[in-house]
Amino acid sequence: MNIYLFLAGMLCLLLGIAHSIIGERNIFxxxxxxxxxxPTQAGTYITEKHLQIIWVVWHFVSVFIFFIGGIVLNISLNKNKYYQDSNEFIIQAILLTLTATSILILLGTKGKHPVWIAFLIIISLLLIGM
Incomplete structure (x- = not known):
């Protein structure tokens, strides 16, 4: 078992769960x-349809990061030499995705949303575990 990939996968799972719960509690x-x-009670600046699509996308992000965690966990537990090249490609694709996302969140929120730090921790674990 690769402990760094395992930890990165677990953090993704926790992040996905936390994202949904916190969003539901604080926003929706x-x-x-x-x-x-x-949710259907839109405000002055947003329509009901827009609120509903924001809700869907919010939970899509949670599901997406949750399943990224599942993929990383699977790779961490099954380090099979036969799949080494494809596992490496998958981890690299996840690394690029999380790096781009972290940068977008950092710039888009001027560093005020702390999830970019969580992504950096996950990215670091993935890099060490490769």
Missing amino acids: SSKRTKGNIV
């Missing part, structure tokens, strides 16, 4: 009518 819970899963 006040925009939902009783009994509805999808």
Whole structure:
């Protein structure tokens, strides 16, 4: 087992779960009518349809990072030489994706959203584990 890849995968799983829970609690819970899963109470500057697509994309990001974690965990547990080249390619693709995402979040929020730091930690673990 590759402990660095394992830790990176676990952090991705935790990040995906935290992202959904925190978003629901801090952003979407006040925009939902009783009994509805999808928020419908839009504000002055956003329509109901836009709010709903933001909700969908928010959870898409959570699912995406969750499954990235699953892929990394699988690679960390099954270091098979037969799949070495493809595993390396997959980790490199994940590294590039998370690096670009971290930079976008850092620039887009002027460093105020802390997830870019979490991505840097995951990126570091992936680099060490390669």
